[in-house]
Amino acid sequence: MPMPPQSGSTDRSTPSDSLFQFGCLAKVLRVERVGFGGYAIFAEGVSRFRVQAMLQDKPHLLAKVEHFVEQVEDVNSRDGDLLTQITAFRELSKSFISKMRDLQLPDPLIAQLSKLMDNSKSGVLANILVSVIETTYEEKLEYLSTTTLKARLIMANEWMTRQLHDMNDWLMKCLKVLKISQQIHSNIEGKLSKKQREYYLRQQLNAIKTELGEKDEQTQGGSAGSAEDEEMSELKRRIIAARMPKEAEAVAMREFKRLKKLHPSSAEWSVSRTYLDVVADLPWSKHTQDVLDISKARSQLDGDHFGLDNVKRRVLEYLSVIKVKGDLKAPIICFVGPPGVGKTSLGKSIASAMHREFHRISLGGVRDEADIRGHRRTYVGALPGLIMHGMRKASVNNPVILLDEIDKTVQSSYYGDPSAALLEVLDPEQNNTFTDHYVNMPFDLSKVLFIATANSVDTIPAPLLDRMEVIQIPGYTFEEKLHIARQHLLPKQIKAHGLEVDQVQISDETLLKLAENYTRESGVRNFERKIASVVRAKCVEWAEFKESGNIDNYNQHVTEKDLETILGLQTYEKEIAQNDAEAGVVTGLAYSGSGNGDILMIEATYMPGDGKLQLTGSLGDVIRESAQIALTWVKAQAYELKLTRSPNVNLVEHRDVHIHFPAGAVAKDGPSAGIALATSIVSLFSGKRVPTTTAMTGEISLRGRVLPVGGIKEKVLAAHRAGIKTIILPARNRKDVTGDVPETIRNSIEFVYVQTISDVLQAALIIDERGMEVSSHWIPSRLESHL
């Protein structure tokens, strides 16, 4: 039904007489309850109409009307006057926008208004603008009753020109325009977000308050009571409470002011808000009080970890220096060792010994510099890097941060070099002004105690390694594992399963068998898992007996037989000792990048051919070159080694040699198989065999010298686990054996230290074709006399 355009009609007895003859047909979009008993109606104008005849007064007005279809502007129109008016109106609209910019209205508001201007026909736009600019009531009625577009534009242009002179008063009206435009261009129902509605309502409220003179415009942003304002003041409070350095606080406050000006529904608003949240959360000045009691730290480390005496001593020295010197400008310590030897848990112990917060950052697989240093805020979904994230999590500026698996970062990828970003973090001279790309302000990391862990130093970039003090944590012997299990792992697992310590009892022999037969690792992680399986099985047993009321029949002892029932048949055995020796087969020792030692079988054979060397078993370049060197050396020494009858005969003239490293799926590399390769070739051609209980490691040079290699302790432990009785090692590795290898192992293995490959052959090839020991005298290389 048409609505009277004059809601304030005074003469109710003859309504039809007091009504204006023109009206506006409107579509009701929404009716809302406003306060007590009041309603707000949101309506969208559809078209003009004129009353032709009043048909009825009561119970409601009924009239016969004539509708006017809105005249649409036609750019091809021949009416020059109309086109002039349209152009003038468009110009005025532009001035309107630029005036709004001058008034520094929020950018999103201006953007939306210009969009509306670009997309709306001049007629529609004129209707909107005339309804909000200052016009008299009569002028409004005149506008309503004007049905031609040209006439209406003439009026709009005149009034807008008038209005533009006093644009300041328009400030609030502009907001109204925006609201109207939104209602026209979107289906209001459900489309306006809660925040948008809140924003518009608050703007209206402010306008009303300004009208009533209750408050001035400056204070409009801070109206108390509104949830959003409370949120903003809370944010401001947090920024101030963070007690940032002066410059940082100035940046944060500037951002905060910008945030206040932004529209809450804009993307920029949430970006800015998240940023301020992060910045306010960072522990700029919060820290915990260090408690550096060296004797307490010692007992904490002893209580948490068995053995590792060298490591603990070094850690205590480190802590003492911090205590005496009072700052952390000591090199960052890096624990290097195979998996499961307690590197991470040592870091935790250090943190609790110092009463500091602990946070672990896993660097495994990090390949992007931005992972460390964050993304610039201009990126969609930008976040701070791992370091700042860690600081936010730790919520104090002096935590212990463990950079786990620092050797596993991907170096120099397409996305930048993460280790380059770590250089700044780890340099005590530079890290007091670490700048994350996201936070974009310097943050002081100098109070943080960084500890790094790695499985091997080989893959740590040299500049990074240079900033760290490496502390090696080698693998454990079975005896050590037994003690760790007895003192730590078993009680820990029993407790974790809700049992009492005396409810699961395992003898030392059984525990040792568990370690020897079911695990083959340098650390104790798998061992702990197996212990957990055993305890779990006992837990089930105990629960079943309890349920059946036969708790007295529960047997807390775990025997070796039980291990087989619970864990199945033993997974590993000392297989080496039981194999038969064969010509061309030699046991080498390997040290993998993950820090584990292992035995490495080498098999050689020959067949008719023309002297080619074939190598298989996933081999890298270095190990291939070692094989070439070994073959060249053997060919050069063939006569002296009694492999050929004359010095002029080529050992492999009519033969191809094939050397294979079983476990072909496992990649192998490095020079340390050199002496084993040479020995296997000599064994192949001489028919003399190497006992299966003899293993060897060492690099060879073309002149037959044996050069030292790394990973000795790991290799020796692996050999011991595999049942090796004799190990042939380079003489220059003697110090590694005496220094690192536990005495019990040193006593159970015979070590033969060698200078040349001739020494190796002498020590290794002691079984002839008939299985009898020979004491052949190997003639040293002619070249050696020149050494």
Ligand SMILES: Nc1ncnc2c1ncn2[C@@H]1O[C@H](COP(=O)(O)OP(=O)(O)OP(=O)(O)O)[C@@H](O)[C@H]1O
């Ligand atoms: N000497 C030890 N004394 C007591 N428990 C130990 C010892 N060494 C290792 N552990 C235990 O072994 C488990 C594995 O240790 P942790 O996770 O620290 O290994 P890691 O060296 O950091 O391994 P990775 O290199 O795979 O990260 C932990 O439960 C830890 O408490």
